[in-house]
Amino acid sequence: xxxxxxxxxxxxxxxxxxxxxxxxxxxxxxxxxxxxxxxxxxxxxxxxxxxxxxxxxxxxxxxxxxxxxxxxxxxxxxxxxxxxxxxxxxxxxxxxxxxxxxxxxxxxxxxxxxxxxxxxxxxxxxxxxxxxxxxxxxxxxxxxxxxxxxxxxxxxxxxxxxxxxxxxxxxxxxxxxxxxxxxxxxxxxxxxxxxxxxxxxxxxxxxxxxxxxxxxxxxxxxxxxxxxxxxxxxxxxxxxxxxxxxxxxxxxxxxxxxxxxxxxxxxxxxxxxxxxxxxxxxxxxxxxxxxxxxxxxxxxxxxxxxxxxxxxxxxxxxxxxxxxxxxxxxxxxxxxxxxxxxxxxxxxxxxxxxxxxxxxxxxxxxxxxxxxxxxxxxxxxxxxxxxxxxxxxxxxxxxxxxxxxxxxxxxxxxxxxx
Amino acid sequence: xxxxxxxxxxxxxxxxxxxxxxxxxxxxxxxxxxxxxxxxxxxxxxxxxxxxxxxxxxxxxxxxxxxxxxxxxxxxxxxxxxxxxxxxxxxxxxxxxxxxxxxxxxxxxxxxxxxxxxxxxxxxxxxxxxxxxxxxxxxxxxxxxxxxxxxxxxxxxxxxxxxxxxxxxxxxxxxxxxxxxxxxxxxxxxxxxxxxxxxxxxxxxxxxxxxxxxxxxxxxxxxxxxxxxxxxxxxxxxxxxxxxxxxxxxxxxxxxxxxxxxxxxxxxxxxxxxxxxxxxxxxxxxxxxxxxxxxxxxxxxxxxxxxxxxxxxxxxxxxxxxxxxxxxxxxxxxxxxxxxxxxxxxxxxxxxxxxxxxxxxxxxxxxxxxxxxxxxxxxxxxxxxxxxxxxxxxxxxxxxxxxxxxxxxxxxxxxxxxxxxxxxxxxxxxxxxxxxxxxxxxxxxxxxxxxxxxxxxxxxxxxxxxxxxxxxxxxxxxxxxxxxxxxxxxxxxxxxxxxxxxxxxxxxxxx
Numbered sequence: 001x002x003x004x005x006x007x008x009x010x011x012x013x014x015x016x017x018x019x020x021x022x023x024x025x026x027x028x029x030x031x032x033x034x035x036x037x038x039x040x041x042x043x044x045x046x047x048x049x050x051x052x053x054x055x056x057x058x059x060x061x062x063x064x065x066x067x068x069x070x071x072x073x074x075x076x077x078x079x080x081x082x083x084x085x086x087x088x089x090x091x092x093x094x095x096x097x098x099x100x101x102x103x104x105x106x107x108x109x110x111x112x113x114x115x116x117x118x119x120x121x122x123x124x125x126x127x128x129x130x131x132x133x134x135x136x137x138x139x140x141x142x143x144x145x146x147x148x149x150x151x152x153x154x155x156x157x158x159x160x161x162x163x164x165x166x167x168x169x170x171x172x173x174x175x176x177x178x179x180x181x182x183x184x185x186x187x188x189x190x191x192x193x194x195x196x197x198x199x200x201x202x203x204x205x206x207x208x209x210x211x212x213x214x215x216x217x218x219x220x221x222x223x224x225x226x227x228x229x230x231x232x233x234x235x236x237x238x239x240x241x242x243x244x245x246x247x248x249x250x251x252x253x254x255x256x257x258x259x260x261x262x263x264x265x266x267x268x269x270x271x272x273x274x275x276x277x278x279x280x281x282x283x284x285x286x287x288x289x290x291x292x293x294x295x296x297x298x299x300x301x302x303x304x305x306x307x308x309x310x311x312x313x314x315x316x317x318x319x320x321x322x323x324x325x326x327x328x329x330x331x332x333x334x335x336x337x338x339x340x341x342x343x344x345x346x347x348x349x350x351x352x353x354x355x356x357x358x359x360x361x362x363x364x365x366x367x368x369x370x371x372x373x374x375x376x377x378x379x380x381x382x383x384x385x386x387x388x389x390x391x392x393x394x395x396x397x398x399x400x401x402x403x404x405x406x407x408x409x410x411x412x413x414x415x416x417x418x
Numbered sequence: 419x420x421x422x423x424x425x426x427x428x429x430x431x432x433x434x435x436x437x438x439x440x441x442x443x444x445x446x447x448x449x450x451x452x453x454x455x456x457x458x459x460x461x462x463x464x465x466x467x468x469x470x471x472x473x474x475x476x477x478x479x480x481x482x483x484x485x486x487x488x489x490x491x492x493x494x495x496x497x498x499x500x501x502x503x504x505x506x507x508x509x510x511x512x513x514x515x516x517x518x519x520x521x522x523x524x525x526x527x528x529x530x531x532x533x534x535x536x537x538x539x540x541x542x543x544x545x546x547x548x549x550x551x552x553x554x555x556x557x558x559x560x561x562x563x564x565x566x567x568x569x570x571x572x573x574x575x576x577x578x579x580x581x582x583x584x585x586x587x588x589x590x591x592x593x594x595x596x597x598x599x600x601x602x603x604x605x606x607x608x609x610x611x612x613x614x615x616x617x618x619x620x621x622x623x624x625x626x627x628x629x630x631x632x633x634x635x636x637x638x639x640x641x642x643x644x645x646x647x648x649x650x651x652x653x654x655x656x657x658x659x660x661x662x663x664x665x666x667x668x669x670x671x672x673x674x675x676x677x678x679x680x681x682x683x684x685x686x687x688x689x690x691x692x693x694x695x696x697x698x699x700x701x702x703x704x705x706x707x708x709x710x711x712x713x714x715x716x717x718x719x720x721x722x723x724x725x726x727x728x729x730x731x732x733x734x735x736x737x738x739x740x741x742x743x744x745x746x747x748x749x750x751x752x753x754x755x756x757x758x759x760x761x762x763x764x765x766x767x768x769x770x771x772x773x774x775x776x777x778x779x780x781x782x783x784x785x786x787x788x789x790x791x792x793x794x795x796x797x798x799x800x801x802x803x804x805x806x807x808x809x810x811x812x813x814x815x816x817x818x819x820x821x822x823x824x825x826x827x828x829x830x831x832x833x834x835x836x837x838x839x840x841x842x843x844x845x846x847x848x849x850x851x852x853x854x855x856x857x858x859x860x861x862x863x864x865x866x867x868x869x870x871x872x873x874x875x876x877x878x879x880x881x882x883x884x885x886x887x888x889x890x891x892x893x894x895x896x897x898x899x900x901x902x903x904x905x906x907x908x909x910x911x912x913x914x915x916x917x918x919x920x921x922x923x924x925x926x927x928x929x
Binding site for chain 1: 604640642643644645646647648650730735736737738739740742743746750
């Protein structure tokens with residue numbers, strides 16, 4: 001019997017706060033230690049090993065050390081690009097580590113008459129056959145799936161694993177309804193295991209024709225919402241799969257190593273002063289010692305400004321009471337008196353997307369790619385590109401040039417003249 | 419008027435029963451559109467009956483026939499036969515055209531008016547409206563005129579459409595033609611509950627072949643093609659109210675359902691299937707509910723205690739966003755086909771109920787927030803409509819979301835396209851709300867009567883015309899047309915030929 005580990009969405013480098021950075025790296029190290037302990041034959045990371053394609057060097061350095069340890073024990077790490085560490089010109093950190101032999105990018109493709117033929121990579125020790133398809137930004141990998149030669153993949157014999165980094169429409173959690181996704185019918189049928197990434201919630205689901213579609217979810221958190229889900233009880237970790245010619249066992253390895261607490265406060269029908277007081281009183285009574293606290297403030301204030309509810313005061317109180325970190329989500333908070341926020345959403349990306357959706361009709365353009373849903377998607381992704389902050393020691397000129405290149409690539413333009 | 423054009427002359431009659439003497443050598447057909455010209459106006463007449471007229475007494479005609487048949491005088495004939503025997507057409511005036519104005523005729527044509535065939539030029543008032551939905555070409559008898567008939571979809575779809583016809587008269591062909599013509603229009607979201615899997619084009623041409631299909635058409639099926647969606651509905655998206663009017667429950671069962679829903683909220687069905695005990699619910703009632711859910715949804719527990727679904731359409735894990743995805747798509751003006759061909763009747767109606775309830779709820783909110791104006795019209799295509807709109811069904815099971823839409827949908831920009839062989843089963847109050855009827859051939863007198871009784875125009879003389887409609891021939895009776903327009907619906911495959919073109923974007927692979 002062989003074993004492999006399936007990780008995804010490590011999002012190394014996503015967090016800027018030192019406390020979270022540490023937790024993020026701890027999660028990664030814990031997971032790899034578990035893989036060593038379990039003596040897995042290989043590890044699959046199905047996308048978003050890093051949060052960006054060129055991550056912070058300190059983060060990279062720590063991750064590389066751990067991955068080298070794994071590699072030195074004879075455990076290969078197989079990866080694909082995720083939507084975050086994807087690079088259009090194959091100059092991601094993933095490529096650097098692949099070239100260095102530390103990890104192995106398993107995507108092998110042959111373009112044939114407008115179609116894509118994936119080649120299998122065979123793990124030398126177990127003879128497991130892996131076929132992978134990388135993500136692109138904004139779910140654009142759907143185009144790849146649409147022209148994928150599924151038949152050749154389905155015909156192959158042996159123990160087969162399909163590695164991908166896309167949300168599957170039929171398997172999206174309800175709160176991710178707006179996320180770009182592909183229908184399961186675009187995946188080749190008949191694989192023994194579908195190693196997915198991109199959905200930040202662990203799941204192991206069977207669909208007709210697809211024996212096991214598995215998402216491990218993130219090891220820690222790529223977004224504040226991940227912290228919230230964890231605080232609500234979502235387990236974080238990865239899967240270990242035992243197999244010979246079939247999957248024999250699959251277990252989720254929970255690596256939760258810190259305590260967290262979710263607190264929700266509904267400020268509806270109170271003015272901002274009353275809400276602030278009531279919330280602080282409530283928080284004073286809660287034991288937050290040594291916990292990562294996620295606070296969600298929602299509802300419509302009957303009066304006053306939403307900014308009257310001071311995040312700083314709340315954060316200070318909780319930290320004084322011993323919380324290790326405080327994450328406050330107040331995007332669902334509005335006020336009758338100051339109807340400044342007209343769009344309410346789960347988080348910033350959701351709000352931005354709604355704003356674009358509501359206003360795109362006012363933009364008169366002839367290019368179809370700039371209209372409707374496609375326009376919203378493009379605008380959202382372009383905004384992400386444009387708001388990237390410079391890396392430490394990155395020269396201004398290089399930073400601007402990179403932003404320019406990424407933006408052009410996003411717009412699928414070769415060059416802008418004049 | 420050129421003599422060549424003349425096909426007859428008005429020789430008598432009364433309102434709605436004009437008698438036209440046919441000119442010899444001409445062939446007036448049942449359903450023909452004819453023109454009586456007047457000073458500055460045209461009167462469009464429609465033929466609804468044909469009879470022989472003769473100046474020769476019946477006994478003489480019989481004698482002449484006998485002489486010829488029995489060989490006494492094969493050369494015998496009438497003197498000036500074209501004056502002795504002829505055809506009398508019964509016609510009614512359907513429209514009066516004054517320039518671009520189309521009015522309901524209130525006068526008779528002049529006595530002895532010459533009558534001619536209608537021409538395309540006479541029908542210049544048929545223009546392409548905004549939000550056009552294509553129905554076909556104007557038809558005069560069995561002759562097709564090169565005049566396109568469009569309806570304004572925003573008007574028509576919100577006021578419901580009913581398509582009555584017996585099998586084989588081209589109902590689904592008509593709906594496919596209509597839908598094809600609006601695939602590129604974001605002003606309409608259309609939900610097609612497709613129990614025969616005939617709209618997408620699984621085995622031939624279908625809506626999938628439209629150049630707009632990639633952006634505007636979404637297909638759900640329990641046996642999807644690559645690139646289309648698997649029809650999976652999460653059990654947690656089903657509310658007790660979705661069963662209203664579709665599945666019959668006793669009072670005790672309804673009480674039990676309420677108890678489970680109050681206690682487990684969106685996990686109420688799972689807990690019933692799992693047999694979780696709840697105070698106040700008798701074991702017998704729970705068993706009956708489990709059996710009902712097995713029959714309707716196909717859900718049961720396997721030997722390992724996992725919840726399974728016979729049809730694979732309902733799940734406790736997958737399909738969490740299916741309803742939302744479909745409703746979002748409709749709200750963006752897309753057309754969504756749900757292939758329910760592998761489902762039992764009640765499961766199909768239930769899935770429709772879940773989706774329609776959600777869109778109805780959302781649109782109610784948009785209306786209250788003043789946002790409804792910006793939203794596309796949503797139309798729901800439902801086959802065999804009496805399953806949910808039938809008098810008996812409504813009497814025994816009570817109102818359901820489809821009947822609610824039929825009665826109130828107009829206020830919220832939601833309409834039905836109801837297809838049925840048995841329109842007589844739908845109550846008059848509901849039919850009265852369905853302001854457009856596209857009538858195809860029907861040989862059943864009871865059905866024709868129901869159609870005629872509920873038409874937007876007076877079709878009381880058209881019983882024979884409806885009975886004689888061939889495949890593809892229709893009468894369009896709508897409160898949005900000035901008269902009941904005879905239409906020739908094109909064969910879908912012919913209609914789409916001109917618009918299909920292969921388009922393939924080149925994808926550059928990076929990975």
